[in-house]
Amino acid sequence: MTVATGSDTPRRGVRLGVDVGTVRVGVAVSDPEGILATPVVTLARDEAADRDIDELVAMVADRDVVEVAVGLPKxxxxxxxxxxxxxxxxxxxxxxxxxxxxxxxxxxxLTSVQANRIFDDRKVSTKARRAVVDQLAAVTILQVRLDALRSTGQARG
Incomplete structure (x- = not known):
């Protein structure tokens, strides 16, 4: 896997955030300046045919993505x-x-826990949140990455 560190880290451009689950994959995108992460889509996880990965590959190409941040649920x-x-x-x-x-x-x-707390606070039903909780987790993952890059001066627009 290619891991961006130090001088390898792209300085400016669109980034994707990915929250990988066993059933769904949440996706978020940043603005080119690396300031804000926003939700994009929830994909169905497809371990057999990798259709979810196919869709991410297409997004990377279509949006001219410079980096993808995948959540690591330690x-x-x-x-x-x-x-x-x-x-x-x-x-x-x-x-x-x-x-x-x-x-x-x-x-x-705790990103999924944080996402569910937001929905709990707003009294969103379990059925309604199912479609977007993974996107919100992806937003959190990507925002953590963007904030880290900004704090080190690596993601200047």
Missing amino acids: MLRGADGVAAHAARRYATALAARIAPVPVVLVDER
Whole structure:
């Protein structure tokens, strides 16, 4: 997998955030200046035929994406569990298809919990939130990446 670090990190351009689940994949996109992440779509996860990865590959090309941030759901104590291993495999498969666009892993502990709390606060039904909770988690993943790049001065517009 291509991982952007230091001078390899693209400075400006559209980035994607990806929240990988067992059933759905949430996708978010940034503005070219790297300021704000917004939700795009929730894809059905397709481990057999990789249609979800096909759709991400198309988005990377269509939007001229400079980097993809995939959420890494570590356990609270920081270790990799089953979900983190699955996210690493997904990121590796995606990176192979979109090279030389870098794929970075972003610690996403509690992003889905945060997304669900937002819906709980607004009393959104479980059925209504199902379609967008993964997008909101992807927004959180991408915003964490954007904020980190801005704080280090690497994502100047």
